[in-house]
Amino acid sequence: MATHTVSPSLLTDRYELTMLTSFVTDGSVHHPAVFEAFARRLPEGRRYGVLAGLGRLLPMIEAFRFDADEVDWLLAEGVVNEATADYLRDFRFTGDVDAYPEGELYFPGSPVLTVRGTLGECVMLETLILSVLNHDSAIASAAARMTLAARGRPLVEMGSRRTHEQAAVAVARAAYVAGFASSSNLASGLVHGVPTVGTAAHAFTLAHTSEAEAFRSQVEAQGVGTTLLVDTYDTAQGIRTAVEVAGPGLGAIRIDSGDLADESAAARALLDELGATSTRIIVTSDLDEYVIAALADAPIDGYGVGTRVATGSGHPTAQMVYKLVAVADSVDGPLRPVAKKSHDKVSVGGRKRAFREHDADGLVVREWFTTDDDATVSGTPMQVAVVRAGEVVHSPTLDQVRDHCAAALATLPQSAQAITGGAAHLKVEPVPATEGAAR
Secondary structure, three states: OOOOOOOHHOOHHHHHHHHHHHHHHHOOOOEEEEEEEEEEOOOOOOOOOEOHHHHHHHHHHOOOOOOOHHHHHHHHOOOHHHHHHHHHHHOOOOOOEEOOOOOOEEOOOOOEEEEEHHHHHHHOHHHHHHHHHHHHHHHHHHHHHHHHHHHHOOOOOOHHOOOHHHHHHHOOOOOOOOHOEEEEEEHHHHOOOOOOOOOHHHHHHOOOOHHHHHHHHHHHOOOOOOOEEOOOHHHHHHHHHHHHOOOOOOOOEEOOOOOOOHHHHHHHHHHHHHOOOOOOEEOOOOOOOOHHHHHHOEEEEEEEEEEEHHHHOOOOOOOOOEEEEEEEOHHHHHHHOOOOOOOOOOOOOOOEEEEEEOOOOOOEEEEEEEEEOOOOOOOOOOEEEEEEEEEEOOOOOHHHHHHHHHHHHOOHHHHHOOOOOOOOOOOOEEOHHHHHHOO
C-alpha cells in the first residue's frame, strides 16, 4: 500500500471540512471570527493544570497547508465540493493567535488560547489545537504533580514503550517542561533537546553468563559513573557484585522491584557498609505521584517514571474545548459575541482578556477576565502574542519554557500543591470592567 506523509492539515476531524464546505457555499467563510480554547473544569480531584504543547502546536499552525494530492483525495471522497477544493488549494492560516505562555498554570475558565481570523480558517484548526494541547497538557499536569512530590529529587521519563511511538516524543517533551530532568527517548533529544539518559535493562544481565560479567561489560563501556541494575536475581547480592566490579565510586544502582521503601533502605545500608557512600539509588516500577510521595522519607536519590506519566492510567484528560466566542455577520461587520447555553456546557461569549492577581508572597489568589477591549484592568495579563498574520512570533527555548513552568508552580500555595483530591485552586470568572480596574 502506498504511503503518504500526512500534513498537519489532515490531522483533523472530517466535520471540520464539512462545516468549511457549508461556509464556502453560504459565503460566510471569510467572516471574521474568534475561537478560544479553555477547560470548563479540571479532572476530578485536580487543583490546577499545566499548559503544554504550545511549542509543538505553533509551527503546525504556521505549516497548515493542503497539497494537491490531499485536495484531490478530499474531493474524491466527497468531503468537500469543487468550490471548497479551490479554497483549500491556496489555503494558509493568516490570522492571529494569543495564548498563555507554555508551562503556565490554568484553571477552569482560563482562556489559554485565542484564535482570531476568518471563520473558515479558525474552524479548521479545532482538532489540531485540541489534539496537541489536551495530550501535552494532560502529561505536563501529571508530571508536575510528580515533580512536586519528588521534592527536588530528579525524575527520568521512561514511558516510550507504553504509548504510541510518536506520542512518546511529545510525552518526553511535556514531562521535561513540567520538571522531569531527562528522558529515555532519543527522538525527544534530537527533535526537542530533552536531555536523554539510559544504561541497561534486565535483558542485558540475562544475556551474560553471570551478573558480574554483565556489570563488568557495562562498566568497561560506560565507566564507573554508570547505573547498574541490581535486582535481576537477588538485590543484595547484586549490590555486592556491583561494588566489587565497579568499586566504591560506582555512580548509581537501580532497583526495579519489591517494596521500594524497604529495598532502598536495605540498599543504602549495604552500600555504606561496602564503602560506596556516594553511590546513588534510583528506583523504578509503576511510580506515580502517590508512590513518590509515600517514598519521601526513603533514601532514594531519583525516580524513573514510565507508564503512569505516558499513558491514561497516570493522568486523566485535560478536558480542553475549542469554542466560537465571537463572529461577524459580514466580511467587514462588527463581531458579535456568541455562547453555548446547553446544560453543563455553558460558555461565555466575547473575546476575553485574562488577568491574574498574586498576594504579597507571590502566590496566585485570583484570576478573572473581561470581554471589554477598552477597559483598563489591573493585574498581570495572562496571554502573549504567539502568531501574527499566520507567522509564529513567540519561540522561547525549551529550557525557558521549563523555567517558566517552575516559576508558575512556585506561585501555588502549599494547599494547592497537595496531591490529595480537592477542588480547583481558582475558578476564573468574568468581572465588570469597573471592578477589574478598581483592584
